[in-house]
Amino acid sequence: MSYPGFIWKNGMRNKRRTVLTVLSVSLAIFVLSTLLTLVHEIDRNLEESNPLRLVTRHAVSPTNMLPLRHRARIEQIPGVVAVTPFTWFGGIYIDEAHTDFAQFACDPRVLFDIYTEIRLPPEQRRAFIRERTAVIVGRRKAEEHGWTLGDRITLRGTVFPVDLELTIRGIFTGSVNDESSIFFHHEYFEQALKETMGWPAFTAMYWLRVDSISSVSRVSQAIDALFRNTDAPTKTETERAFQAEFFTMLGNLKTLVATLSGVILFTLLLVTMNTMAMSVRERTREIAIMKSLGFRRREVLALLIAEGLLMTLTGGLIGSLVARLIFTHFALVDIGRLTLNIFQRFEVTGEVIGLGLLASALVGLLSTVIPASRAARLTVADGLRHLG
Amino acid sequence: MAIPLKYNFRSLFVRRVSTAMTVLSIALVVAVFVGVMALATGLEMALVTTGDPLNVLVRRRGSDSELSSFISREAFQAMRFLPGVQMNADGAPIASGEIVVVINLPKRGEQKGSNVTIRGVSPVGLALRPQLHIVEGRLFQPGLREVIVSRRISERFEHTSLGDRLRFGKGEWKVVGIFDAGNTAFDSEIWTDVNQLASDYHRESFSSVLLRATDEAAVKEIINRIENDRRYNLLAQPEVEYYEEQTKAAGPIKLLGMFIAIVMGIGACFAAMNTMYAAVTYRTREIATLRVLGFKRGSILLSFLTESLLLALIGGLIGCVLVLPIHGITTGTANWQTFSEIAFAFRITPELLLWGMSFAALMGLFGGIFPARQAARQSPAAALREG
Structure with a gap:
C-alpha cells in the first residue's frame, strides 16, 4: 500500500470523528477569514489613497x-x-x-x-x-x-x-x-x-x-x-493620514480582531489536538506493530503528522472557500448595510485564503506533534502491552 | 433509577486530558462571546442610560444630531415660556440652550487624534443633569475660559488633565475640573460656559435646547406645541429617545459578536460531540454492565447527556471567569451621529453571564444528545461479548 493510501485509510477509519473535526476546523477558519478580510479591507482603503493627494481642513x-x-x-x-x-x-x-x-x-x-x-x-x-x-x-x-x-x-x-x-x-x-x-x-x-x-x-x-x-x-x-x-488656521495632511484617522476613530479594531483571531486559533488547536490524541491512543498497538515490522520512528511520526495536516488543511480549504463564496462570489451578505456603510466591498482575497490555509497547516502540525511523538517514542513491547 | 452524578464526575476525571481540552475550548468560545457582547453592552448602556424621561430635547428638523442643528435665540425664548415647562425655585423656567462643537484632540500615547464633543451649558443645563458631579477640581466659572472634562476623556486624551490648557476656538482654555456623569453619553464630553463658547465660535444660535416638563402629560404637550409651530421648523423629542436612536452604533459590534459566537459555538459543539462519542466507545462494556445491573435505557441516555452538560457548564463557568477582568476597561469608538468619539467601558452584566452559561449548556446539549442516544441503544449482550 502506498503512503498516501495508508494515510487516507487511517484518516477514514473513524469517519464520524474525522468529519466532525474537519467541520470544526472549517468553521473556525471561516470566522478567521472573515476577520482577516475586515483588516484587509481597511488596509486596502488606505493603500488606494493617492500619496500625492493632500487634505486641508480647519485646524x-x-x-x-x-x-x-x-x-x-x-x-x-x-x-x-x-x-x-x-x-x-x-x-x-x-x-x-x-x-x-x-x-x-x-x-x-x-x-x-x-x-x-x-x-x-x-x-x-x-x-x-x-x-x-x-x-x-x-x-x-x-x-x-x-x-x-x-x-x-x-x-x-x-x-x-x-x-x-x-x-x-x-x-x-x-x-x-x-x-x-x-x-x-x-x-x-x-x-x-x-x-x-x-x-x-x-x-x-x-x-x-x-x-x-x-x-x-x-x-x-x-x-x-x-x-x-x-x-x-488649517491642518494639512496626506489623504492616507486623513483616512487612517477616520479608521482609528472606530477604535482599536485591529487589536480587537487580533485578539479574537488569537483566541479562535488557540481554541482550534485544542479541538484538533484532542482529536489527534484520541486517534493516536486508539492506535498505540498498531503503531507498535508497525515498528516491529521495521517502520522507523521518523516514518511513523511523518505518517501521523501527514494525517493531521490532511485533516486540518481540508477543513481550512472548506472554511476559506465558503467564506469566499458567501462574501465575494454570491455576495449573500449586504456588507454595506451591516456595517453602517463603513465598508462597501468585502473581498475574501487569495491572500486571505492563503493565510487561512497557513493557519490551518500550523494548527495541524502543532496538534499532531505531541501525541504523535509520544506514540512514536514508545517501545514495541510497551506498545503491544497497551490496552486501547 | 438514575445513575448517580458521581459516576459522571469520575468518568470525566479519568479522561482528564481530553476533558480539559474540551472544557477549555468551550470556555474560550464562551469568553469570546461574553467579551464581544460586553463591548456592545457597554456602548449601548452609555447611551441608553442618558436622559431623563421628563426632559425634552429640541433640535432643528432634518438634523441627525445636536451637532448639525441650530436654534435661534428667539425660538429659545419662545420655548422657555411654553405651558408645561417646569419652573425652578427662583421661578425661572428650566430650559437650557446649549452649543455643541467638536474638536480634534490627540489620544494619549498615540500620534493620532480623535474627535471630542464640547458642550456649552448654562447653570440650568447643569441642574438638568444631576447625575453629573465633579470628582476633582471645581466647576468652570461663567465668563472665564475654563472647562471641565469627563474622567473618561481625561484618561484617554492629551491636554485634558486637571490644570492643563486646551486650545480651541479663539485660544486657550484651562481645565479646572474632572467630572463623572454616571456612565452616560456626557462621559464622552468636555463642558464649558455656553456664552463663552458662543463668542469664540461666533455662534448666535444654539445647537439644541433641553427643557424639563412638569409631568409625563406635559412632555407630550410641549412636543406637540413645538412641532406644530411652523415659524421655527423644529423637532422635539424625549431626551431618552434621542440617545436610544444612537445606540445603533453598537449594531455592527453586536453582529460581529453574534457571528463569531454562533459559528465558533457550532464548532465547539462538534468538538464536544467528538469527546462524548469517544467516551461512549471507551465505555462500551461499562454501559453494558450498567444495563445488566438493571439501569434502564433512559437512565443511560440521561447520564451521558448530564455528563456532556457538565462538561459544557464547567467550560462556560471557566469562560465567564476568564473574561471577567475586562469589565470596566475603558475604550472608545466613533459615534457617527455626532461625529465624535464616545468613551465607554466594557460592561459584563449578570444577564450577559447567564447568556454565556445558556450558550454553553446549548453546546453541551447538542454535543451530547447523539452520543448519548448511541450509548442508550447499545445491546448489552453484544457489548459484553466484544473485546
Missing part, C-alpha cells in the same frame, strides 16, 4: 468651515497642481435605508486633475462640467439604485439645511471609494445655501494634488504656515 475640528478665499492662496504655492473645495454633504436620499453612499461637493473643472483615477467618458465629463446641477455617480451605486443618465435625484440636507436637486450626467468607474460616491458642483451647493439660508460661502475642506512626492511635506507645511495666524 480645530472637522465641523469648523474654511473660507473660500483660501483657495487662491493655496493655488499659488509652487508644487500645487490643482485645488478644489470639498464638502461632505451628508444628505438623505429617499430615506435612511437608501442613503448608502457618500456625497461630495467639489469643483468639477479640477476634480479630474486631483482624482486622476476617475474614469469618465469625455462627453459625460463635459456635460458634468457644463451644468450647474449635474452630478456624477459611481458605477457600483448606479447599478444598485438602477440610475441611468438623465435621472434626477434629490438629497435632503441634514448637516446643511438645504435640499439639492441633481441630474445624473455621468457614471464613473475607477477605484475611488469603491465606485460608490457621488460628486456634484460646490458652486451649486454654495448658491443653494445662500438662497435658502443667506449663509456666506464656505467649504469644509480643500483637496489638492501636488506634483511630486518631494513636494508633499513642503506644500503641507507651507499651507498651514500661510493661515496660522488667521481666524481659520
